[in-house]
Amino acid sequence: MSSQAIPSAVLALEQELSVYHSSPERSYGPAVRLVRQGFPIERVWVVTRGTIKLSFLDPYGRESILSLRPAPCIIGAAGAILNAPSLVTATTLTEVVVRQVSANDLRHSLKNNPELAYHISCAIAAEYTQQTGAMMEAGSLNTRKRLLELLQQRMSAGANGSAESGNCSHPAALLKKHEIAKLLAVTPEHLSRLLRAMQREGLLRRDKGRIVLQEKQVSADSKPKASANAAR
Numbered sequence: 494m495s496s497q498a499i500p501s502a503v504l505a506l507e508q509e510l511s512v513y514h515s516s517p518e519r520s521y522g523p524a525v526r527l528v529r530q531g532f533p534i535e536r537v538w539v540v541t542r543g544t545i546k547l548s549f550l551d552p553y554g555r556e557s558i559l560s561l562r563p564a565p566c567i568i569g570a571a572g573a574i575l576n577a578p579s580l581v582t583a584t585t586l587t588e589v590v591v592r593q594v595s596a597n598d599l600r601h602s603l604k605n606n607p608e609l610a611y612h613i614s615c616a617i618a619a620e621y622t623q624q625t626g627a628m629m630e631a632g633s634l635n636t637r638k639r640l641l642e643l644l645q646q647r648m649s650a651g652a653n654g655s656a657e658s659g660n661c662s663h664p665a666a667l668l669k670k671h672e673i674a675k676l677l678a679v680t681p682e683h684l685s686r687l688l689r690a691m692q693r694e695g696l697l698r699r700d701k702g703r704i705v706l707q708e709k710q711v712s713a714d715s716k717p718k719a720s721a722n723a724a725r
Contacts, residue, residue, distance in 0.1 A: 502616030503565035505609050506539050507592065509602050516592045521585050528569050528583035533576075536593045538568040543589030547581045548675075558675040560624060561586065571617050573599050636679050637687060643673065644697065 510516045518541070521527075527538050530550060538545075545562040559581060562568070568583045573596035594602075603610045674684040691697050 498612070498615035498619035499567070500565050502567060502612040503539055503541070505612040506567060506594070507541075509606060509609050510539070510592055510594055516594060518590055518592055521589050521591065523585050523587055525585045525589075526582060527585065527591075528572075528579045528581070530580065530582040531578050534569045534572040534579050534596050536595050537570050537573045537599050538583070539592045539594070540564045540566045540568060541590050541592070544586040545589070546584045546586040548584065549581050556675060557678065558672060560627060561676075564589070567613070567616060569596075570599070570613055571620075574603065574613075576600070636677055636683070637691070639677055640673075640684075640687060640691075641696075643677070 527545070528534060530548075540562070542564050544564070545566065545568055547559045547562060549557045549559055551557070562583075569579065572579045576596070603613060670684070671681050674681045677684065679687075688697070692699070
């Protein structure tokens with residue numbers, strides 16, 4: 494059920510937009526801010542293509558990347574329903590195709606359309622579950638294992654599409670080194686030490702500035718060698 498909750502909510506909201514609201518599809522390039530942390534959510538975004546980066550700035554201005562949301566997804570629904578400022582900033586990571594609905598119209602539709610309200614509730618619950626699972630994984634797996642999993646996802650993505658075109662199967666393939674550090678919740682220096690250790694072990698290589706796993710399959714559950722332990 495949870496795997497289909499968000500696509501079902503996107504479909505239901507698109508149907509609502511088609512019937513009651515005039516909201517044509519629009520395209521935006523990378524690095525466009527859709528929602529800003531600490532500001533009221535005036536519109537909700539229905540993303541049908543591309544990937545959104547959710548980030549958070551602490552009081553000292555340091556950015557943490559919370560998650561990447563590939564299409565289909567809905568951005569800003571929870572804050573719009575609560576009529577509360579956004580807790581995060583949502584920025585386009587790739588070219589995206591979106592439709593939008595005002596927060597007022599969404600609240601009105603949810604009051605009058607029980608089916609839409611059900612699907613949106615399921616989508617918000619699914620997002621909460623995914624985010625909680627990611628936090629639990631971050632606390633239970635060491636950085637090396639999480640990095641291996643992320644790089645394996647990047648390798649699979651590269652085999653299935655072009656990252657630059659937005660057709661890549663996993664959005665992690667689009668991240669730069671400093672963004673990987675933020676996603677793993679480690680410092681860039683720690684990530685550099687870990688990458689050097691894994692490169693000495695022959696687990697990865699550098700290719701035109703990109704971090705690439707070697708052709709051989711590497712299990713994310715494999716035991717780290719001594720040099721990797723030293724880097725942790």
